[in-house]
Amino acid sequence: MMKLLKIISFAVVILLAVSVPVLAHHGGASYDTSKTITVKGTVTEYIWTNPHVLVKLDGKDNSGNTVHWVVEGQNPVSMMAISWTKNTFKPGDEVEIDAMPAKNGNPVAFLGTVSPTAPRKRIVINGKQFQ
Amino acid sequence: MSKRMVFSIVALLAGLTISPDFSPILGAQTAPPKAAGEEAKPEKWNNVPPTKPEYAGKKSPPAPRRDLSGIWDAAEEDGGRQPSGALEHVALIKPRGQGVEGGQPDETGIMRPLHYTPLGLQALKANKPSGPSVRQVPSVLANDPLDQCDPIGFPRMELYELRTIELAQTANQVIYLNSFYGNWRIIWTDGRELPKDPEPRWNGYSVGKWVDDYTFVVETVGLNPRSWLDHAGRPHSEELRVEERFHRVDHDNMELTVTIYDPKMYTEPWQGLNKFPLHLQPADFDMPELICSPIDMQEYNKQVGNEVLPSSEKK
Numbered sequence: 001m002m003k004l005l006k007i008i009s010f011a012v013v014i015l016l017a018v019s020v021p022v023l024a025h026h027g028g029a030s031y032d033t034s035k036t037i038t039v040k041g042t043v044t045e046y047i048w049t050n051p052h053v054l055v056k057l058d059g060k061d062n063s064g065n066t067v068h069w070v071v072e073g074q075n076p077v078s079m080m081a082i083s084w085t086k087n088t089f090k091p092g093d094e095v096e097i098d099a100m101p102a103k104n105g106n107p108v109a110f111l112g113t114v115s116p117t118a119p120r121k122r123i124v125i126n127g128k129q130f131q
Numbered sequence: 132m133s134k135r136m137v138f139s140i141v142a143l144l145a146g147l148t149i150s151p152d153f154s155p156i157l158g159a160q161t162a163p164p165k166a167a168g169e170e171a172k173p174e175k176w177n178n179v180p181p182t183k184p185e186y187a188g189k190k191s192p193p194a195p196r197r198d199l200s201g202i203w204d205a206a207e208e209d210g211g212r213q214p215s216g217a218l219e220h221v222a223l224i225k226p227r228g229q230g231v232e233g234g235q236p237d238e239t240g241i242m243r244p245l246h247y248t249p250l251g252l253q254a255l256k257a258n259k260p261s262g263p264s265v266r267q268v269p270s271v272l273a274n275d276p277l278d279q280c281d282p283i284g285f286p287r288m289e290l291y292e293l294r295t296i297e298l299a300q301t302a303n304q305v306i307y308l309n310s311f312y313g314n315w316r317i318i319w320t321d322g323r324e325l326p327k328d329p330e331p332r333w334n335g336y337s338v339g340k341w342v343d344d345y346t347f348v349v350e351t352v353g354l355n356p357r358s359w360l361d362h363a364g365r366p367h368s369e370e371l372r373v374e375e376r377f378h379r380v381d382h383d384n385m386e387l388t389v390t391i392y393d394p395k396m397y398t399e400p401w402q403g404l405n406k407f408p409l410h411l412q413p414a415d416f417d418m419p420e421l422i423c424s425p426i427d428m429q430e431y432n433k434q435v436g437n438e439v440l441p442s443s444e445k446k
Contacts, residue, residue, distance in 0.1 A: 029233065029261070029269055030439035047434070049427040054434055072435050077294070077310075077419045081179045102439040115209070116182050 031100040031110045036121070039069050039097045039109050046089040053079050055089050055097065059107075069107045071097050074114040081116050082131070089125065096124040177419040180204035180295060180412055191383035196344045199298045199305065199377055202418065203385060206410035211293025215264045216363030217389075217403035218290075220245055222264035233267035238363075241265055251366060251396030258364030266364065271440050276358060280423035282333040283312050284358025285351060286373045289389055290403040291362045295418050305339055305347070310418040318349050329353030331369060349375040360391065361403065368395035378406070385409040 041059030053073040061067050073079050076086075089095065098121040099109035111121050123130045183206055205211030207218075216222040223232055224240045236256055238244060247255060260266055261273035270278065277283060283291065288309050297308040303321035308314075318337040326336050332353055339349040351373045360367050376388040386406040391397065 029263070029267060030441075047430070049430065050421065050423060051428060051431055052435070054431070056434070070434050070438065075421060077177075077421045080177055080419060104439060104441055106438050108435055108438045116179070117184075 030103055031112075032103050033100055033112065035101055036098050037101045037109060038122075039071055039095075039099060039107075041067075041069060041095065043089045043091050043093040043095055044068070045091060046086075048076055048086040050075050053084070055095070057095060057097075067107050069109065071099050072108065072110045074111070078114045082114055082120060088130070093125050094127070096122070098122040175415055176417045178412070178416045180410070180416075183207070183410075186383075186410065189383070191381040194345050194379040194381050197341050197347075198300065199347055199379065199385070200300050201414070202295060202297045202412040202416045203409040204295045204412055205293045206384075206408040211289070211404075211407065213291055213293070214262050214362055216262075216290075216365065217361040218407065219243065219402045219405050222260075222266060222363035224265060227263075232263060232265050235265045238265055245365065245401055246398040248394075248396055248398055250368075251393075254366035254368075254396060255364060258359060258366055260359075260362060260364035262362040264363040269441065270436060275362075275364070277423065278428070280425045280428050282355075282358065283314065283423075284333040284355060285314075285316065285335050286354075286375075286389055286391070286403060287359055287361060288312070288314050288334075289375070289387070290360055293407075294421070295412070295416075296409075297418065305349075308418075311421050313420065313422045325350060325352050331355040333358060335373070345379045347377045347379075349377070351375070366396055367391070367393050370395045383411045385411070 039057065039059060041057035043055060043057050045054075045056040047054040047056070053076055055071040055073070057069045057071070059067050059069050073084070076084075097109070097111075099111050102108040102110075114120075120131045211218070213221070215227060220241070220243045221227070222238055222241050224230060224242065226242075237252065238255070255266075257274075259268045259273045259275070261268060261270040261275055261278070288311060292311045293309075295310045297310075299306040299308075300320075303319065305318040305320060307316040307318060309316075314334060316334050316337055318339040320339050322340075323338060325338055329336050329352065333355045335351040336353040337349050337351040339347055342348050352371070354367065354369070354371045354373070356367055356369050356371070358367070359365060371391065371393040374388075374390045374392070376386075376390075378386045378388070380386055385408075387409055388405050388407070389403040390400055391403055392400045
């Protein structure tokens with residue numbers, strides 16, 4: 001039991017030590033900021049609310065199984081500052097979104113810093129580059 | 132089908148066809164992607180403040196005398212967002228983006244340390260921030276009041292997500308509207324004294340006076356100690372007094388200095404902001420709404436918050 005506790009404590013310490021600062025106030029430390037992945041699929045839902053805008057899409061894994069992805073942006077006001085609106089995505093859109101993956105490997109990804117002056121992650125909607 | 136209904140349908144279809152800007156469906160299909168800086172807004176709602184480079188070096192008329200009124204945007208490059216704590220004392224060991232942070236119990240090693248009393252240090256350690264700072268914890272271990280959409284309170288509304296504020300002056304008040312989380316304050320200018328033993332308020336009790344024709348000083352007390360001072364979890368007691376100094380530099384520019392006096396928590400006063408720039412927006416600027424709602428936060432946690440936790444910490 002003690003050994004198990006030691007292992008868990010060590011894991012927690014490592015986890016805390018590798019937390020990287022990003023501009024996000026809700027658990028940005030949960031994403032691997034050093035990596036960018038491309039999430040590809042069909043939009044199923046677009047949630048335009050606080051604290052952060054979410055794009056849900058269905059993609060495929062390497063074996064062809066459906067994977068339900070969630071891509072997290074920032075709050076609607078910050079998104080409006082880079083020309084997003086509540087109509088930017090609609091169910092059925094075919095999209096490709098570059099984003100940072102969740103550290104735990106779940107199908108969740110994050111756009112990171114959003115501001116008029118920050119570089120923007122590549123997004124393609126129905127074959128046209130949006131940003 | 133009645134004539135009126137047919138007419139309504141025809142009118143609706145005509146409206147959708149000729150007015151794509153107001154059609155959510157056609158607008159989304161036909162609007163070309165916008166490039167950076169192309170956000171010309173034909174409509175007067177949800178305005179986006181210009182970035183600093185867009186007006187840098189622009190000459191401004193002189194400041195009007197004893198007048199703060201207007202819509203003011205936090206004009207610093209990164210807005211007034213201060214994700215790593217109050218701007219003058221960010222809880223970081225190196226400038227932002229230059230190193231790995233997080234996991235420390237206290238603020239040892241930060242660039243511009245704060246001087247805590249023993250009680251202050253104890254209170255600091257009890258606050259667990261999830262923002263990027265030397266004491267960052269994963270969000271599941273955090274106890275930031277904002278994660279529950281509890282009130283941001285004052286002065287955190289200036290030391291965290293300071294975005295756009297509107298100030299209006301009446302004969303005996305300055306009315307302060309803060310777009311972030313929809314806060315308002317009344318700053319009395321009728322000469323009254325601050326309350327002696329006030330019931331706590333999240334946004335406190337404020338009085339203000341002109342110390343010269345271009346500098347307005349506000350004192351605030353009676354602040355609810357359950358709020359944090361900033362995103363790095365800096366604590367305060369019920370004895371906190373905050374001084375805001377609004378200095379109107381010229382017509383278009385103002386500087387805000389915020390000083391924290393809380394001898395119970397800190398051995399000396401400290402500045403959260405020092406001459407922080409605010410930039411005047413056009414009189415018809417429409418501040419967007421940014422409100423924290425528990426129902427939205429619950430949905431966010433379901434969709435994302437709980438999904439990105441390390442598996443050992445899932446709720």
